[in-house]
Amino acid sequence: MFCTDQITFLDVVIQQANWDSSKVREKLRRDIDAHVAAVCAAKLSELTNLYEKKLNDALSGPVEALLDGAGDDTWPAIRKLLRRETESAVSGFSVALSSFDMDEQTTDKMLASLEDYARGVVELKTKEEAARVLIRMKDRFATLFSQDSDSMPRVWTGKEDIRAITKMARLSSLKLLSVLAAIRLDDEADNIEKTLAVVLVDNRSGALTNKSITLDDPLASSTWEEVSPSKTLITPVQCKSLWRQFKSETEYTVTQAIAAQA
Secondary structure (H helix, E strand, O other), rough: HHHHHHHHHHHHHHHHHOOOOOOHHHHHHHHHHHHHHHHHHHHHHHHHHHHHHHHHHHHHHHHHHHHOOOOOHHHHHHHHHHHHHHHHHHHHHHHHOOOOOOOOOHHHHHHHHHHHHHHHHHHHHHHHHHHHHHHHHHHHHHHHHHEEEEEEEEOOOOOHHHHHHHHHHHHEEEEEEEHHOOOOOOOOOHHHHHHHHHHOOOOOOOOOOOOOOOOOOOOOHHHHOOOOOHHOOOOOHHHHHHHHHHHHHHHHHHHHHHHOOO
C-alpha cells in the first residue's frame, strides 16, 4: 500500500516537472499589461476632460460677452483671451502628462489636441451668437435708440435729432453684424465692415469708390473677399437679407419717436 502511494506521488512530481508554464506566464503578462493600459487610458481620459472643462469655463462666458459688446477691439480681445487661456491649460496639462510613461510624440499630439479644443470652443460660441444675430441687432438698436448716453430713457421733446440717433443706432447694429459675419482667430484683415457700411448705410451715388470692393453689388455673393468659406458664418447675401429685415422690424420704433415729436 505504501509503495503504491509512493509511486503515484512520484508520477505526479514527474508530470509537474515536465509542465510548460510559459504560456500561462505569457497570458498573465498580457492580462497585466491590458489592465495597466486600461487604467492609464481611463486616467488620461479623466485628465483630458478636466482640462477641456477648464477651457470651456474660461472661454465660453467671456467670448459671449465680448461678442455681445461687438466693437473694433472684439476680435483682438478674443484672440488675446484664447492665447492666454490656452497657454495656461497646455502648461498645466503638460506637467500632468509628465507623470505618465508616454513618448514625446504622443504627448505632443495630446497637447495639440487640447489647443484645437480651445479654438473649437471659441468657434462654436461664435457660431451660436451668429445664429441669433438679428435678435442681437434689434436689441442693440432698441437700447441705443431709446436711451441716451447716460442710459436714461429718451423723452422725445422735439429737440432731439432723430435722424442722427437712428443712424448711430443702426451703425452700431451693423458693427455687430460685421463682427459676427466671420471667425477671425488668425488676425487676417478683411473688408466685411467696410463693405457693409458702404452698401447698406452710405449707399449714395458714387459711394462705391474702394477698388477692393466689387462695384456691381458686393453683397450679391456667397463669399467674402479674403475670407475662407470655412471661417464665414454669415455670407454677404445673408447680411443683405438680415439688414433688410432688421430695418423693417425697427422702423416702427423710429416712426413712433417721430410721431411723439409732432
